[in-house]
Amino acid sequence: MVKNEKLLKSIAQDRVARLFDMAKDRTLKLGSNDPLSKRYVGIAKDISTHYRIPADMRMKAEVCKACAAVLIPGMTCSVRLASRVGYLVLRCKCGEEKHIFYRR
Numbered sequence: 001m002v003k004n005e006k007l008l009k010s011i012a013q014d015r016v017a018r019l020f021d022m023a024k025d026r027t028l029k030l031g032s033n034d035p036l037s038k039r040y041v042g043i044a045k046d047i048s049t050h051y052r053i054p055a056d057m058r059m060k061a062e063v064c065k066a067c068a069a070v071l072i073p074g075m076t077c078s079v080r081l082a083s084r085v086g087y088l089v090l091r092c093k094c095g096e097e098k099h100i101f102y103r104r
């Protein structure tokens with residue numbers, strides 16, 4: 001057990017958030033996902049796994065699980081409502097779909 005485990009975890013959380021912001025900024029600037037932004041997301045995932053911190057909620061909602069692309073509606077993914085079942089469908093360019101429920 002490391003003495004300053006709380007400190008380490010808070011530093012790791014800051015780094016995960018910063019890496020995700022960098023990936024999102026780069027994707028917004030270029031208009032598509034490039035290998036570097038996917039690499040930033042990969043490093044952020046590795047850090048959160050290594051330090052056993054819960055995944056950033058923004059990352060959970062805005063990153064494709066299959067290809068690690070940052071999902072930005074109208075730019076890197078399409079959005080539609082599945083109103084019958086009550087969820088939002090984000091479809092990545094790789095074909096992977098993410099469902100976000102809005103009705104309980």
Ligand SMILES: [Zn+2]
Nearest residue numbers: 064067092094
């Ligand atoms: Zn994808």
